[in-house]
Each structure stands twice: as structure tokens, then as C-alpha cells.
Amino acid sequence: MHKPNQFDLLKSRRFLPLFLTQFLGAFNDNLFKNSMLVMITFLGLTTMGLDAPTLVNAAAGVFILPFFLFSATAGQLAEKYDKAKLAQAIKLLEILIMLLAGIGFSYRNAAVLMTCLFLMGIHSALFGPLKYSILPQYLKESELLGGNGLIEMGTFIAILLGQITGTLMVEHSPNSALPIAIACVSIACLGLLTSRAMPAAPPTAKDLKINWNFIGETLSIIKHARGNVAVFNSMMGISWFWFFGAVYLTQLPTFSQKVLGGNAEVYTLMITLFSVGVGLGSMLCEKMSGRKVEIGLVPFGSIGLSLYGIDLYFAAGNLAAHGPLIGVSAFLHTAGSLRIMADILLMGMFGGFFIVPLYALIQMRTEPAYRSRIIAANNILNSCFMVVAAVMSILILQLGANIPQLLLIVAIMNMVVAVYIYRLVPEFFMRFLVWIATHTLYRVRHEKLENIPEEGACVLVCNHVSFMDALVLAGACRRPIRFVMDHRIFKVPVLNFIFTTAGAVPIASAKEDPDMKARAFDKVAEYLAQGEVVCIFPEGQITRTGDMNPFRSGIEEIIARTPVPVVPLALRGLWGSFFSRKDGAAMMKLPRRFWSKIALVAGDVVPPENVTAAGLQDVVANLRGDWR
Structure with missing residues (x-):
């Protein structure tokens, strides 16, 4: 099919x-x-x-x-x-x-x-x-x-x-x-x-x-x-890409001639590699993000730009251009040429990872009546950054730097700018961590996730198998999810940064901390009133046996206070993973598998008047089936 x-x-x-x-x-x-x-x-x-x-x-x-x-x-x-x-x-x-x-x-x-x-x-x-x-x-x-x-x-x-x-x-x-x-x-x-x-x-x-x-x-x-903030910093990110690209593309003719010892053919090869790289990266974005706007690819792209930009400096340092200029055939037989070609190609590809989600984010998060004007302002910023790139390049070269050193300086600057942007908008880096976790540890199959409404408030309920459950759901859903989770899981290092940035809600039982529970329910009601997606794990704790624990009545309290549709979800295949409690405490044993197959399945939307904890548990159990 x-x-x-x-x-x-x-x-x-x-x-x-x-x-x-x-x-x-x-x-x-x-x-x-x-x-x-x-x-x-x-x-x-x-x-x-x-x-x-x-x-x-x-x-x-x-x-x-x-x-x-x-x-x-x-x-x-x-x-x-x-x-x-x-x-x-x-x-x-x-x-x-x-x-x-x-x-x-x-x-x-x-x-x-x-x-x-x-x-x-x-x-x-x-x-x-x-x-x-x-x-x-x-x-x-x-x-x-x-x-x-x-x-x-x-x-x-x-x-x-x-x-x-x-x-x-x-x-x-x-x-x-x-x-x-x-x-x-x-x-x-x-x-x-x-x-x-x-x-x-x-x-x-x-x-x-x-x-x-x-x-x-x-x-x-x-x-x-x-x-x-997200739109403006996306504009700044796109403009920075054009600053970065303007420096490299402007210097490529001289780099090809003076550093690589090549003629116009070699320059054409370099510009072709960079352009094809951007094209590949741009096309791969959809495949790598599961057909949703995944801003986690932006930090991934910036890391690649810097790494391969720095490597290009060291690769070019091994060459010594002398004698008559050579064509493509002779260049391909030069030691180190393949490394340089790979650096240029991969810089273009990671540039595609960097820029495409930013354009999509601007389009998606800007009001329609302002969208064209925001993009026009972005084009002006791009032009300003390109002019600044030209002036900066001239100044650095006049101060005695050579072309490879100029390119190295810009690659290092890219790392500094990336850290600055991700500190301003931690959502970018948070999504990057989610993307890395869900694309390197697991192969996730999605079924019927289109049942999650494209807009408007709803509550997701899911079985609780591991410490990675929330990240798997966040990586799979097109819309931002506000998770309600046990306060102990909320405090886990690294995961705490992700959950805090994602607006997760820590909760405790009424017996353990009644004030925290009350604050959590107030926050959930606030999120739903704003039309957002809230996810809870009604079991209240991660399973220790692989079987589902009884669903608690909290879901009924939430829906009684704010009647919204509920979408049941089931995770399959996470039991036995490094982050589950099979054979001992989670994350305290050697991992047994990598990039394993798991699945996330959505059921039919349950209207608020039909919501019961027991009924939802039966639906989730049927969705999960025997694959734990």
C-alpha cells in the first residue's frame, strides 16, 4: 500500500x-x-x-x-x-x-x-x-x-x-x-x-x-x-543561516582556487555539492519528523553545520595548492578530496534540517492576517544579515586571516549563536532531546493517531509502562501535549528539563500532598480552557509487572470539571526496555536492546458524557492487546 x-x-x-x-x-x-x-x-x-x-x-x-x-x-x-x-x-x-x-x-x-x-x-x-x-x-x-x-x-x-x-x-x-x-x-x-x-x-x-x-x-x-518569541527567534535563526551560507558561498570560488588548487570546474563541483546537500536535507525533513513540524531538527541541523564546518578547516589544512589549477578529475585523485566533498555536502544537508522546520514553524504559528508581512520582514532580516556577513568577511580577511580560518570562525560562531537561541527558546532544544530519544532508541509505529483532534481541547489517556512513555507520545503527536505525571518522574534529571519546558504538571496523591494535587487539577483545567491537549496516565504509576494497574478516578474528576473529548492511547512493546521496571529498577540495569520496535495506537474518541475510569481501562487494554 x-x-x-x-x-x-x-x-x-x-x-x-x-x-x-x-x-x-x-x-x-x-x-x-x-x-x-x-x-x-x-x-x-x-x-x-x-x-x-x-x-x-x-x-x-x-x-x-x-x-x-x-x-x-x-x-x-x-x-x-x-x-x-x-x-x-x-x-x-x-x-x-x-x-x-x-x-x-x-x-x-x-x-x-x-x-x-x-x-x-x-x-x-x-x-x-x-x-x-x-x-x-x-x-x-x-x-x-x-x-x-x-x-x-x-x-x-x-x-x-x-x-x-x-x-x-x-x-x-x-x-x-x-x-x-x-x-x-x-x-x-x-x-x-x-x-x-x-x-x-x-x-x-x-x-x-x-x-x-x-x-x-x-x-x-x-x-x-x-x-x-518562537516566531521571532525562528526569523533570527533563518537569517543566521543566510549569514552562515553567505560567508561560505561567497568564499567558495576563492577557496576552490587558492586552497584546493582547482579551476572553475572544481568550484562548480563545490557549489553543486552544497546545493544538492541542502536539497537532500530539505527532502529528508519530512521523513525524519514523521510528517509533522518537528523543531527538534533545528538543533540537529545547527550541530551538523558546526561539526562539518570545523572539519572542513582541518581537511583543507592538509592541502597545499601549488602549480597550475586542476580540474575535477585531478582533484578527485587528490588526497583528502573526498573528505572535503563530504564536508560540503553534509553542511548543505544539515542546513536543510536547520532551515525547513523554521520556515514551517513561522507559517504555522503566525496569524494568517500577518503571515505574508512576517515573511517579508524575515526577508529583510535575511538581507541585513547577508550584508553584515560580507562586511565581517572583508574585515576578518583584512586583519590577516586566510579563507579556511574565516570559515572556521563562522563555524564556531554558529555554535555560540545556537546556544544563545536555545537558551532563549528552550522548546527548540527540548524537542531535539525528544527527537533524539524517540528516533535512536526506538522505531515507533503509529496507528490511528489522526483520531487526536487537530484543534480544540482534549484529554489523552494511556497505559504507563516506562519512564520514556511521555517522550514517545510527545514525539508522535503533532500538537504540543501537557503531561500530568507523578512528581517523582517529573524530577528525573534531563527528563525534568524536557517536562518543565513542555509545561508538564507534576502531581501527587491526596494522601501524599493534597495541595500539589489541587494545584495540578487547577492547572489541567486552565490548559483545557485554553484549548490545549492534556495527557494523563490514569494508573498513577509505572507498571512493575507489565500488566496494567487499575485506572484511578482522577480522569473522571477532570472531565466532570471540564467536559472535553477523551482519546484512549495504548503503548506496545516498551515492557522490558531499559526504562521499564522489568527485572528490577528502571535505568539500573544494562540495556538489552537498541532501536527496538514499539507501537502507539489510538482508539476512537470518547465523548465526555461516556467517560468512566473503568470503561477507559477496558478500551486501552483492548488497544494494547498481548504485546506489552
């Missing part, structure tokens, strides 16, 4: 036209830009008497400037108007720009081409907020991570193909710009056709009054974003 995955989206009209429109736009951007830069660098194209290096650096600034000037307006337009119609207007603008660029290429006029580059920057600034804010309108929440992964994969592959195609077209037709002009216009026309197939995406704030003061609007929306 076919299992749904992100590639199914490519068969859907809800997603495929958007994907193709974005892919063609990114491809055309880079085809045009790289063709122009190759002409400047190798064919002597110039204007105003500027030399090639100056003109190339000026081109980078010309392209990024529109993101500062027009992103705030773009975000507002994407809220006020149908995004599909807006996409068509933006693609029509692209055709006009490419027609003008065709004139610039034909007459080898650098001034016209620089003007077109600025206009393409406007095009990209306008389309950026739209492409990310439209995804939650087209996709279900369970598809959001996979959709973002495909968009990121497609973007990086399109950038790579556009750069390569632009270079090859100039090399093969140095005396004729007509093929480049035809290609750019044709791709823009294809983009218009695919945009016309995009389904309607109604405005989320149609009465919004456009604020043309881009500085004031940008500051206002960033202030709004700061009110949501």
Missing part, C-alpha cells in the same frame, strides 16, 4: 503550479545574473569605466537593495490581494524585465543589464513573501513540512542549474547574446503559464490599508513578531 509522502504534492494542482513557478523564477534569476557576471568577468563588459571586480561587487548590492526597499510593501500586497492573481502579475513583470534584458544582452550594454538586475531584485522581493505565506492556504498542516522541503530543494537546485546554464551559454556563444535573451524570455513566459494554473488563494486581510513607508512598516511588523 502506498504511504503518503511529500512527493505526492507534485501530483496535486494545489502545489505543483506553485512549485514550478518558484523553480522557474529562481532558475531565470540565476541564468540572467550569472550570464551577466560571466560577461563582465571574462568578456570585458563594463560601464562608467568600472573594472570587473568592482562591477561584480556592485551587482551583488544592486540585486539585494530591492529586498530592503520593497519587501515590506510586498508583504502587505500578499495579504490584501489574492496571492495567485498577484503571482501572475509578478510573472508578467518578469517577462517585461527579460525583454529589456534581451536588449541589454544584444547591445552588450552593462547599464541596461544592471537596471534589469535591480528590477529582478524587485521581482524576487515581491514573490518571496507570497511563496511562503501561500503554502498554509494550499496545504494541510501535515503537508506543511514536506511542502517547505520541496520548495527549498527546488530553489537550491534551480539556483544551481541557473548558474551552470548561464555560464555554459556564454562560454558556447561568446559572440552572440541572442540564445541567452531567448532563454530568459522563454522561461519567464513559462513561469506566467504555470502561475495561471495556481488555485485561488483569497486575501487574508483584504481591508488592509497599504503603508508605503517601508521603514515604518518594517519596524512595525518586526515589533509585532517580537510578541511571539
Whole structure:
């Protein structure tokens, strides 16, 4: 039987036209830009008497400037108007720009081409907020991570193909710009056709009054974003990724030549490895997170970025570039080349793990009426960080550092920034620990978890087999769960950090601590009133025999106070694990198995009027069956 995955989206009209429109736009951007830069660098194209290096650096600034000037307006337009119609207007603008660029290429006029580059920057600034804010309108929440992964994969592959195609077209037709002009216009026309197939995406704030003061609007929306700590820090995390990536990608040509001793072929290989790595990481996000937005992958990604960035420094230190520049074939026969290639590929892959969940988190946790503007503000922050990356790189290199040392400094900075962000938002690191625990110790099979409501308050009840029960449930459920648990389990080192960050509620029996029990029930009522998911283990303690203990009446008290639906769950296969009490105290014996198969099964929703402790115990026992 076919299992749904992100590639199914490519068969859907809800997603495929958007994907193709974005892919063609990114491809055309880079085809045009790289063709122009190759002409400047190798064919002597110039204007105003500027030399090639100056003109190339000026081109980078010309392209990024529109993101500062027009992103705030773009975000507002994407809220006020149908995004599909807006996409068509933006693609029509692209055709006009490419027609003008065709004139610039034909007459080898650098001034016209620089003007077109600025206009393409406007095009990209306008389309950026739209492409990310439209995804939650087209996709279900369970598809959001996979959709973002495909968009990121497609973007990086399109950038790579556009750069390569632009270079090859100039090399093969140095005396004729007509093929480049035809290609750019044709791709823009294809983009218009695919945009016309995009389904309607109604405005989320149609009465919004456009604020043309881009500085004031940008500051206002960033202030709004700061009110949501997770969203704002996700924006900062994405911007940091572009800072990190800008340093590495900007230095790759010089790194390939001066450090690796390679020619343009070797540089193309390096940029290909990084782009393919990001694409792989972006696509793997859905597989690794079980089709939900798993922010635990973010720390995982940041760790990989730093580890492989540091290793790249030591791998490159073993090389000594000398003699004539070598091509790919000779480079592959150089000692240490495979290690360097692996570092570049894996840095890209972990970059995908880092950035895709952050984009999905912003989309999911931002109010629809502000989503496009938040993404626009994020694009402005990204641009700011990229400019700072360029300035910092220049300063460090002028102070005497070489390219590998610059890259090492940035990899170490990444570790410092990661620690800072995860201290500000411990939820990121908490989810990372949950993800590591549930993906390295167990292989979890999920059955009927769709019975857990997508929104609104509910209570989950589950059998209690081990100290890992709560982590397994937290790793499997799309929604955050507020666990009610024995105060002794709540205090277990490491687990205490996870439970505290997740808003768990410690509880004791009325005989042991009546005040703690009363506070726990008050907190549960508060969570349910806020529409959250609460989970309790009605047995009150971890089983010592593998058999279920009687369910206590606490669940009846909770539902009597706040009538909400109850979803019964059953854990299978955890009895006998290192964290269970089989053959002695938990975690006090040698583990006997790793990555073992377990299962989490959900039953039918029980309406509040039918909730009894005994009835729920029978349901959970039947769900569990004989597999303890």
C-alpha cells in the first residue's frame, strides 16, 4: 500500500503550479545574473569605466537593495490581494524585465543589464513573501513540512542549474547574446503559464490599508513578531543561516582556487555539492519528523553545520595548492578530496534540517492576517544579515586571516549563536532531546493517531509502562501535549528539563500532598480552557509487572470539571526496555536492546458524557492487546 509522502504534492494542482513557478523564477534569476557576471568577468563588459571586480561587487548590492526597499510593501500586497492573481502579475513583470534584458544582452550594454538586475531584485522581493505565506492556504498542516522541503530543494537546485546554464551559454556563444535573451524570455513566459494554473488563494486581510513607508512598516511588523518569541527567534535563526551560507558561498570560488588548487570546474563541483546537500536535507525533513513540524531538527541541523564546518578547516589544512589549477578529475585523485566533498555536502544537508522546520514553524504559528508581512520582514532580516556577513568577511580577511580560518570562525560562531537561541527558546532544544530519544532508541509505529483532534481541547489517556512513555507520545503527536505525571518522574534529571519546558504538571496523591494535587487539577483545567491537549496516565504509576494497574478516578474528576473529548492511547512493546521496571529498577540495569520496535495506537474518541475510569481501562487494554 502506498504511504503518503511529500512527493505526492507534485501530483496535486494545489502545489505543483506553485512549485514550478518558484523553480522557474529562481532558475531565470540565476541564468540572467550569472550570464551577466560571466560577461563582465571574462568578456570585458563594463560601464562608467568600472573594472570587473568592482562591477561584480556592485551587482551583488544592486540585486539585494530591492529586498530592503520593497519587501515590506510586498508583504502587505500578499495579504490584501489574492496571492495567485498577484503571482501572475509578478510573472508578467518578469517577462517585461527579460525583454529589456534581451536588449541589454544584444547591445552588450552593462547599464541596461544592471537596471534589469535591480528590477529582478524587485521581482524576487515581491514573490518571496507570497511563496511562503501561500503554502498554509494550499496545504494541510501535515503537508506543511514536506511542502517547505520541496520548495527549498527546488530553489537550491534551480539556483544551481541557473548558474551552470548561464555560464555554459556564454562560454558556447561568446559572440552572440541572442540564445541567452531567448532563454530568459522563454522561461519567464513559462513561469506566467504555470502561475495561471495556481488555485485561488483569497486575501487574508483584504481591508488592509497599504503603508508605503517601508521603514515604518518594517519596524512595525518586526515589533509585532517580537510578541511571539518562537516566531521571532525562528526569523533570527533563518537569517543566521543566510549569514552562515553567505560567508561560505561567497568564499567558495576563492577557496576552490587558492586552497584546493582547482579551476572553475572544481568550484562548480563545490557549489553543486552544497546545493544538492541542502536539497537532500530539505527532502529528508519530512521523513525524519514523521510528517509533522518537528523543531527538534533545528538543533540537529545547527550541530551538523558546526561539526562539518570545523572539519572542513582541518581537511583543507592538509592541502597545499601549488602549480597550475586542476580540474575535477585531478582533484578527485587528490588526497583528502573526498573528505572535503563530504564536508560540503553534509553542511548543505544539515542546513536543510536547520532551515525547513523554521520556515514551517513561522507559517504555522503566525496569524494568517500577518503571515505574508512576517515573511517579508524575515526577508529583510535575511538581507541585513547577508550584508553584515560580507562586511565581517572583508574585515576578518583584512586583519590577516586566510579563507579556511574565516570559515572556521563562522563555524564556531554558529555554535555560540545556537546556544544563545536555545537558551532563549528552550522548546527548540527540548524537542531535539525528544527527537533524539524517540528516533535512536526506538522505531515507533503509529496507528490511528489522526483520531487526536487537530484543534480544540482534549484529554489523552494511556497505559504507563516506562519512564520514556511521555517522550514517545510527545514525539508522535503533532500538537504540543501537557503531561500530568507523578512528581517523582517529573524530577528525573534531563527528563525534568524536557517536562518543565513542555509545561508538564507534576502531581501527587491526596494522601501524599493534597495541595500539589489541587494545584495540578487547577492547572489541567486552565490548559483545557485554553484549548490545549492534556495527557494523563490514569494508573498513577509505572507498571512493575507489565500488566496494567487499575485506572484511578482522577480522569473522571477532570472531565466532570471540564467536559472535553477523551482519546484512549495504548503503548506496545516498551515492557522490558531499559526504562521499564522489568527485572528490577528502571535505568539500573544494562540495556538489552537498541532501536527496538514499539507501537502507539489510538482508539476512537470518547465523548465526555461516556467517560468512566473503568470503561477507559477496558478500551486501552483492548488497544494494547498481548504485546506489552
